[in-house]
Amino acid sequence: MSTFENQFVAVLYKPYLKFNSVIQFHLVFRMGVRLILLASIVGLTLSATTQGPESNCPRADACRSDECFPPECSCSGAEPVLEDREDRPQIVYLTYDDAFSAYAEENFYRSLFNGTFKNPDGCDIRATHFLTAQYTDYTLVNKYWKKGHEMASHSITHRSSTDYWKALNVTGWRNEIEGLRKMISQFAAIPKEEITGFRAPFLQLGGDEMFTALQQDGFKYDCSWASRDYGYLKLDVGLFPYTLDYETVQDCPVEPCPTCSYPGLWVQPMLDLEDRWIGADPTHPNNGMPCSMLDACIIMDDVPTKDTVKEMLMTNFLRNRNGTRAPMGLYMHAGWFYGEYSWHYEGYKDFLQEITENYDDVWIVPVNAGLDYFQNHNNLTNTEILALGDDSPFSCSKFSQPPYSNSRCDALTPCRYENVDNSDIHNQERYMHICGRTSTNTAQKCPPTYPWLGDPCGGNEPCL
Template identity: 30%
Template structure:
């Protein structure tokens, strides 16, 4: 992976300026004129680059051999926008979801550009006069603090989540992280959220975690390994996987307080409008799967009554386009640079264990503290630290560093470790 990133970095140095040629093309044709959803070349640069991060690579067309992508670049003192082109080496293709070159056999996104198809019934843009707390929240770019508060008035919330089975292999890890001695500034013990998959789960352990005040949410019944199963799943598939998982947890862990209200899709593969229609029908309150691209200011959770305030990054570009009465506990990408002051930009990561450049406890500690400060010093949007238990279990040093970080933050009076529901 590091080699692939170096390939992209080299490609940027040899970027081809495409600004003039694209700008002279006509504006978007209609489908009747022969322009489908597999080509963006009829758009102007301004249309292509609107609300797009400068380090996001995307395709202009799905024609060709899947090697060519571009990004928006502000060049020179005038800040004029141009397109900088990058080509992967022979034998490789560009994966728009992972934002890197890889062996062509491993890239399944050659037929994707970067956006969901236009929906004639799409949710409207945010209207703050109609979207009122506590039932609805939105903002134009997703960065505004709910209630119009100033950052100094808002505690910094940190959500620690684990996704997958709960059993004898990891319950000791959870007991160490949430040891009963770590308390938030208000005197309450820190809590976490567990997205539980059915396979290999010990429901006595689930019951005990719930008894201690941790939040249980669903991560599916089967945890099916075919990522396309989730992207293209039918209403009945999502109903069986998520509502079915909730019924199983409630029955076998004896959870009777109707507190299982959250969903996370395996592999972070959103099921589009179908998933959210099922969630609304089954009275799920929130989803925690959609990812927001790395940006200077992170995104606050929002409701999906109105249009998403950020691009559909990853998730197989299958984000919901219509209005749904569901909260999105958005996953802000982590900045994984070892030294953010000097290092070149790298694509962000969603799960902590997907930050593949983190190889030592010191690097892990810097990752945690830098991202905490990034949230704390901007708009104090909740910082999500999302884990798979096996990653922490395999390294005592990483586990020790996480505990050290938690204790250090709890010495402050403005950082709280809470559940998604809280």
């Protein structure tokens, strides 16, 4: 791929590196906007081919629907067996990437998940959090997990070089992905088997090396793989989650994508949304541009307000609703809500109020709950799902039972580390808010060294 093509992909799918302020973030957006416009003018098309696998894994064959069906297997491109689309529950995912911070919890998550917004069964809406190591408050991770939120891995280091992730071998991916899962289990007192999902930093797929690592460590799904062919203006023909037993029909906008077979490993496609930069692409003068992450969606109205955000989200929601109703995600970073951009947050909340109050078949649940539906209940109508009560894949009743009710956190005084010095942090101070119990209810103290790549528990034992 050429240098220009790499810049184009970086802007379109990964416009957030590590900015010191919201203003800096949007300055980079403006620079990226020019690249996107130039790409549309010259008619740039990105190759959908995949690189050959470096790891020793069996190449995937074309899917056979007579041999591949839920719960163990699902062909890419297959729809649920429930033929009447209007009877299908509509699933919306809310996900948040990177650190689970006390600031984000106090200012944003708390009022989103305090019971104001309900699912059709009366349960509170819930989200998936793709976590990284630095600045995560593990005591809050434990609190929200016990409320029914899903905690998933997003790597330890979240290094900003996409070349690092492209070149990473299987062992490197395992250290990043499984290492972060060990951190969550150790410091947030969450059983490791409850942490089953992953998202790659910057949505930079690692090809067969990454998916081999996920399978070897027993992860259930990946949610890193963007799709414009089944999203954006085609969100009404959205792609449903599928397993990688066989080859996929999904487009590959961010190479390398996998080519091998990974039986039972699910992909939850990230279907592109349409933003509010109307007319930026001459081929679609009446439409906005595609965005995989909500905080990559550009809003170019003269005086954008919370109503602009709500309108953008409703446009995508209704396109999805009137089509296949494949799960639609609002995938983002909490930083989109910060500072002078509070109208993002207000519009986001207004959208959630609209869809939870006016639609009795819309479910805002974590990714793992959505996958449970497609694995085990995809032949049921929304009415039948409601009739299941506590046995529904979306029910909240299980969160008052083990392992949730057995988890003790016993928060410690914040752990302080002066002059942390490793390959990513150079002589800086770090704090950790951790539970005084591990997932096995073993008492623990602050780790003797700052946990990082290669030593995810910081010397605390046992490190499961």
